[in-house]
Amino acid sequence: MKIKTSILLRIYVVYAFIFMSAIAILVQIYRIQNYKGDYWIQKSKELSTKLFTIPAERGNIYAHNDNLLATSIPFFNLYVDFGAQGMTQELFDKNVDSLAWYMATVFQKKSLNKYKSDLIQAKKNKKRYYLIQRKVNYPTLKEIQQWPLFREGKNKGGLIVETKQTRQNPYNLLAQRTIGVYRDNAPLVGLEAYYDTILSGKKGQVLKQKIAGGIWMPINDSLAIEPKNGKDIYTTIDINLQDVAETALLKALDSSQADFGCAIVMDVKTGAIRAMVNLGRNANGVLWEIENYAVSFKSEPGSTFKAVSYLMLLDKGYITMNDTISNGGGAWNFYGRRMIDEHIHESVLSVKEAFARSSNIIVARLIDKNYKKNKKEFYNTLERYGLTKKSGIDLKGETAPIIGLPKNWSNLSLPWRATGYEQTFSPLQLLTFYNTVANNGYRAKPYLVEKIAKNGKVIKTIEPEVSSTPIASQKAIDQLKAMLKEVIQNPKGTGRSIRSEYFELGGKSGTAKLLDRNTGRFSSANQAMFAGFFPVKEPRYSCIVMVYNPKGIYRTGGGIAGPVFKEIAEKALATDTRIAPNYTKEITEAPEMIAKMKGENHQVKNILNHYGYNTNFADEIDFVDIELRPSGVKLAPNTTSESKMPDLKGLNFDDALYLLESMGLKITYSGIGKVQNQSISPGTKVARGNHIYIVMK
Numbered sequence: 001m002k003i004k005t006s007i008l009l010r011i012y013v014v015y016a017f018i019f020m021s022a023i024a025i026l027v028q029i030y031r032i033q034n035y036k037g038d039y040w041i042q043k044s045k046e047l048s049t050k051l052f053t054i055p056a057e058r059g060n061i062y063a064h065n066d067n068l069l070a071t072s073i074p075f076f077n078l079y080v081d082f083g084a085q086g087m088t089q090e091l092f093d094k095n096v097d098s099l100a101w102y103m104a105t106v107f108q109k110k111s112l113n114k115y116k117s118d119l120i121q122a123k124k125n126k127k128r129y130y131l132i133q134r135k136v137n138y139p140t141l142k143e144i145q146q147w148p149l150f151r152e153g154k155n156k157g158g159l160i161v162e163t164k165q166t167r168q169n170p171y172n173l174l175a176q177r178t179i180g181v182y183r184d185n186a187p188l189v190g191l192e193a194y195y196d197t198i199l200s201g202k203k204g205q206v207l208k209q210k211i212a213g214g215i216w217m218p219i220n221d222s223l224a225i226e227p228k229n230g231k232d233i234y235t236t237i238d239i240n241l242q243d244v245a246e247t248a249l250l251k252a253l254d255s256s257q258a259d260f261g262c263a264i265v266m267d268v269k270t271g272a273i274r275a276m277v278n279l280g281r282n283a284n285g286v287l288w289e290i291e292n293y294a295v296s297f298k299s300e301p302g303s304t305f306k307a308v309s310y311l312m313l314l315d316k317g318y319i320t321m322n323d324t325i326s327n328g329g330g331a332w333n334f335y336g337r338r339m340i341d342e343h344i345h346e347s348v349l350s351v352k353e354a355f356a357r358s359s360n361i362i363v364a365r366l367i368d369k370n371y372k373k374n375k376k377e378f379y380n381t382l383e384r385y386g387l388t389k390k391s392g393i394d395l396k397g398e399t400a401p402i403i404g405l406p407k408n409w410s411n412l413s414l415p416w417r418a419t420g421y422e423q424t425f426s427p428l429q430l431l432t433f434y435n436t437v438a439n440n441g442y443r444a445k446p447y448l449v450e451k452i453a454k455n456g457k458v459i460k461t462i463e464p465e466v467s468s469t470p471i472a473s474q475k476a477i478d479q480l481k482a483m484l485k486e487v488i489q490n491p492k493g494t495g496r497s498i499r500s501e502y503f504e505l506g507g508k509s510g511t512a513k514l515l516d517r518n519t520g521r522f523s524s525a526n527q528a529m530f531a532g533f534f535p536v537k538e539p540r541y542s543c544i545v546m547v548y549n550p551k552g553i554y555r556t557g558g559g560i561a562g563p564v565f566k567e568i569a570e571k572a573l574a575t576d577t578r579i580a581p582n583y584t585k586e587i588t589e590a591p592e593m594i595a596k597m598k599g600e601n602h603q604v605k606n607i608l609n610h611y612g613y614n615t616n617f618a619d620e621i622d623f624v625d626i627e628l629r630p631s632g633v634k635l636a637p638n639t640t641s642e643s644k645m646p647d648l649k650g651l652n653f654d655d656a657l658y659l660l661e662s663m664g665l666k667i668t669y670s671g672i673g674k675v676q677n678q679s680i681s682p683g684t685k686v687a688r689g690n691h692i693y694i695v696m697k
Contacts, residue, residue, distance in 0.1 A: 064274070092149065300421050
């Protein structure tokens with residue numbers, strides 16, 4: 001009995017203890033929630049951890065001739081962990097004076113004494129993420145890592161390096177809207193947008209802990225998931241043609257005080273875009289690459305559309321080039337509405353003459369006569385020509401043509417559509433048609449990227465997409481080509497002012513009246529266009545130029561857009577080694593500027609050949625050093641080793657980048673011109689992934 005009582009007593013004591021403990025816990029929970037809840041919530045936040053993304057290094061964008069169009073330049077934010085386990089007070093005291101001196105000398109933001117006192121205070125408070133400098137470049141980072149205290153390593157020195165990136169376009173304005181702009185908190189455009197998933201790579205992750213002051217500090221770099229860098233894309237853009245097109249268009253827009261304009265150059269056989277220029281006026285009235293008018297702007301094309309109308313008629317056999325037709329002396333009534341031919345007063349013209357002089361009445365009469373009973377056939381032909389849909393170019397934001405369905409067309413629709421009204425296209429869509437004519441009727445899809453590479457190795461090649469069947473008969477295509485040539489060759493043709501003494505050009509001008517939004521009527525303002533190809537016999541390039549609302553004397557397609565077309569054509573053909581110009585330039589002495597030079601093989605050849613020097617050295621040599629002497633040209637291969645740093649001094653920026661990137665090096669640069677200094681001395685052993693800083697002047 002006594003044993004039972006003893007056991008029960010012990011059980012009651014245990015139960016009582018448990019009960020009292022539970023009461024105490026509940027009381028404490030209540031106190032925490034009601035009296036110190038905010039305090040402990042704040043503490044938990046301060047001690048919480050979180051996964052942060054590590055951005056991958058964005059891939060580069062290159063031109064067709066390997067010029068660098070866009071690249072990511074690294075910079076670094078530097079912090080110190082004064083709570084690092086290996087940073088003893090003795091080690092800190094030993095180095096603080098020297099460290100403060102370096103910071104005052106290099107950063108120059110505070111005095112020596114101020115830097116020292118701030119460092120001592122940060123150490124005393126065991127600051128875990130103390131900022132010492134933002135936006136440090138790579139050469140400066142390497143220097144800082146050797147400063148007192150920091151050279152002891154991360155555990156003892158406490159230096160934390162946070163890598164950031166900034167996107168740069170080495171050629172600034174050149175093709176900027178086509179390439180696109182990549183920056184934080186801004187929408188992507190251009191190739192940067194379309195190929196974002198390829199360029200951006202795969203982000204990594206790092207675990208960070210929030211410390212005092214709401215600062216997130218990496219816990220352990222060894223546990224981080226490293227990012228996978230993005231791939232590089234190689235575009236079809238020819239940097240030389242892009243420069244030629246931009247310069248020519250810029251002059252025209254500036255001289256005419258036009259609102260905006262664009263110019264596109266396309267490779268006839270493949271559809272590769274060799275140049276795409278878009279210039280508009282910013283808030284200050286300065287011409288800049290603001291919007292991609294080439295693909296996103298649509299308008300009534302005016303007389304450039306007449307090539308479409310005539311191809312329909314020729315292909316069906318409704319007309320021949322020598323047929324004659326009346327234009328009523330320059331005025332004609334279509335279903336109660338009057339159409340006029342400005343500057344054409346003859347009563348009868350041949351089809352060929354009517355096209356060259358851009359008669360509105362004759363093309364309108366021909367289309368109305370042959371298609372008024374079957375408007376759907378007109379529409380179906382546009383569809384076959386690829387003009388009822390987008391071009392399919394690898395850019396976001398392409399606008400679709402607006403044509404409308406035949407059932408909604410009025411009696412006036414066909415005559416006015418024949419002359420380029422009541423329907424809208426982008427400049428690129430219209431150029432794609434002209435390119436198809438130049439390519440004997442085979443439609444090539446326009447495109448901007450030709451290959452994708454990873455670490456210098458091509459992993460995907462984008463092949464041209466060309467239709468297997470022509471849009472019209474070869475006879476009709478040849479007749480239209482002859483008529484496009486006549487526009488320029490004919491003494492009364494609308495393109496007569498751009499006749500070239502060196503090459504035969506073919507094309508069509510277009511001057512579309514612009515609507516006044518207030519009145520709903522056509523205003524005196526124009527949109528001037530010129531579209532065509534060159535040379536006529538074996539077309540190499542097609543091109544379109546659009547100038548919106550030019551002012552002054554030259555406001556027509558032939559007057560303002562045509563000269564831009566001619567300048568682009570002549571300079572493109574004069575530098576194309578596959579096309580032999582029918583003129584030569586004799587120069588016997590080389591200028592001083594090339595007395596000593598080095599660079600990429602074919603560029604050096606072109607310069608020397610231009611000045612009459614023989615350049616029969618091996619094509620397989622990528623880079624050469626040359627020296628011009630009275631006795632002749634001394635040539636030597638500029639060879640590089642994958643493991644040794646080459647001498648970059650004197651190289652152009654593009655050539656230096658090509659060499660360094662082929663070695664797998666990461667580049668930071670400053671200045672423009674030729675390389676003057678390099679952070680890694682020539683002959684030094686290097687490995688893929690090393691950083692180098694080059695200075696140009």
